[in-house]
Amino acid sequence: MTTPRPFGRALCAMITPFTDAGALDLDGAQVLADRLVRGGCDGLVLSGTTGESPTTTDAEKAALITAVREAVDGRASIVAGVGTFDTRHTVELALAAEKAGADGLLVVSPYYSRPPQDALEAHFREIADASGLPIVLYDIPARTGTRIEPDTLIRLAGHPGIVAVKDCSYDFLGAQSVLSRTELAYYAGCDEHNLALYAVGGAGYVSTVANVVPGRLRAVLDAFDEGDTARAALLQQRATRLIELTMASGLPGAVTVKGLLNALGLPAGPVRAPLRPAGRETVDGLLAAYESLTAS
Numbered sequence: 001m002t003t004p005r006p007f008g009r010a011l012c013a014m015i016t017p018f019t020d021a022g023a024l025d026l027d028g029a030q031v032l033a034d035r036l037v038r039g040g041c042d043g044l045v046l047s048g049t050t051g052e053s054p055t056t057t058d059a060e061k062a063a064l065i066t067a068v069r070e071a072v073d074g075r076a077s078i079v080a081g082v083g084t085f086d087t088r089h090t091v092e093l094a095l096a097a098e099k100a101g102a103d104g105l106l107v108v109s110p111y112y113s114r115p116p117q118d119a120l121e122a123h124f125r126e127i128a129d130a131s132g133l134p135i136v137l138y139d140i141p142a143r144t145g146t147r148i149e150p151d152t153l154i155r156l157a158g159h160p161g162i163v164a165v166k167d168c169s170y171d172f173l174g175a176q177s178v179l180s181r182t183e184l185a186y187y188a189g190c191d192e193h194n195l196a197l198y199a200v201g202g203a204g205y206v207s208t209v210a211n212v213v214p215g216r217l218r219a220v221l222d223a224f225d226e227g228d229t230a231r232a233a234l235l236q237q238r239a240t241r242l243i244e245l246t247m248a249s250g251l252p253g254a255v256t257v258k259g260l261l262n263a264l265g266l267p268a269g270p271v272r273a274p275l276r277p278a279g280r281e282t283v284d285g286l287l288a289a290y291e292s293l294t295a296s
Contacts, residue, residue, distance in 0.1 A: 004185040006134055006163045007077040007104055008042020009204030010218040011187065013050040015211055015257055016064060018269035024060045028267030030071035032211075035266070039214035042204075043077035044068060045166075048106055049143065050208045050253045053081050055272040058093060065100035079136060083108030087123050094131040105131060106166060108138040109146045117152045128161035135161055136206075140168035140189065150174045157182035166206045167197065176200055191243040195220050195236040199229075208253040209239065209246050212260055216293060238296050242289040249285075251278060260286040 014036065017028035033044055046068060047053040047061045056064075065080050072078065080102035082093035087110070094105050107127055109120060128135050137156065141147040147169060148156075156162050157178075167175050168189035175197060179186055185203035188194045194205040198221060210217050216239055223232035246256045254271055259278030261268035263286070271277060278286075 003201055003203055004163070004183055005203045006185050007079055007136075009198075009221050010041050010210065010214070011043040011045055011077075011079070011204060011206045012036050012041045012210035012214060013045045013048045013189075013206050013208045013253075014068075015254060015261065015268060016047065016051045016053075016056060016060075017267040018272065020269060022270060022272060024056070024063065025267060025269055026063060026067040028269065029064055029067050032261075032267045033068045033071040036210065036214050037072055037076045039210075040218035041076055041210060041214050043079060043103075044072065045079045045081065045106055045206050046102075047081035048108075048138070048206075049081075049140065050211070050257065051081060052254050052272055052275070053083075055275075058096060061093065062096050062100040065097055065102050069101040077103045079104040079106050081106040081108070081138075082127075083110070083138060085110045085112050087126055090123075090127055091130045094127055094133070098131055098133050102133060104134045104136060104163075106136045106138050108140060109144040109148055111144040111146070114145045117149055120146060120148065121152050121156060124156055124162065125159060128159050131161070133161075134163040136164040136166050136187070137162060138166045138168070138189070140166075142168070142170075150177050153178045153184065154181055157184045164203065167193075167202075172196070175202075191217070191247055192240070195224065195232055198224060208257055209243050211257045212246075212264070212290060213239070213242065213293060238293060242286070242293050245282075245286050245289050249282065251282065256282065256286060259283045260290060263287055264290075 017025040080097035164185035188197040258268040
């Protein structure tokens, strides 16, 4: 069996850098994008959860795609987050992302309104019908309030424009059920699942932690592909503390990653309200975990 990998294996859910004044920092985005690709990322996912998409404008989203595309210059895929709680607005963003040069679209379940599964399926189909770009369905019910049920994913897999899933469902059995019955490319959306999902046929990951250590996470997949499963497990385990502090500290990943990137002197800047920056104690803990990982 050949696992489909339409956007590569190692994808980063890239932050959206802002200036100290809170404006979109396109120069910083280009510097960060180049660093991530040189560090081993096959693809960059823009304007997702980690990219603070709810607080960026439509114009900012399009400008970010254009700037990152220029910086990447064909070296990695660009997947643009376009999902909203409004089907019509999501279609508009999908068409704008296509025009700006994205290679694919990340479409999250409509949040707040919590549509039933038939309405959810119709939402995704309308977006897939409207755009010429391949679509990654983003299943993150803890944030949206609505699960994309496995049966719904299996039906949607029949649409030629729907090619992948970013899985943040924390339902490992459900993911395997869809993997076994479809040709959808399954990307781990939770860093602690990167190796586990890959080992059962997943396509790779869309990682928040990759903003900081892209090469360390890619090395896990490389070791597995080389048949050294023991080393792959060891490398995944070594990253656990940084993953834990980044993703399970009670703060959103955008907050923790930006705090660490700023401490390392890399482009990040502030988060936008209602988020607030990480405190000194949090950043110190992240720095200690980062230094321990990169020294190993």
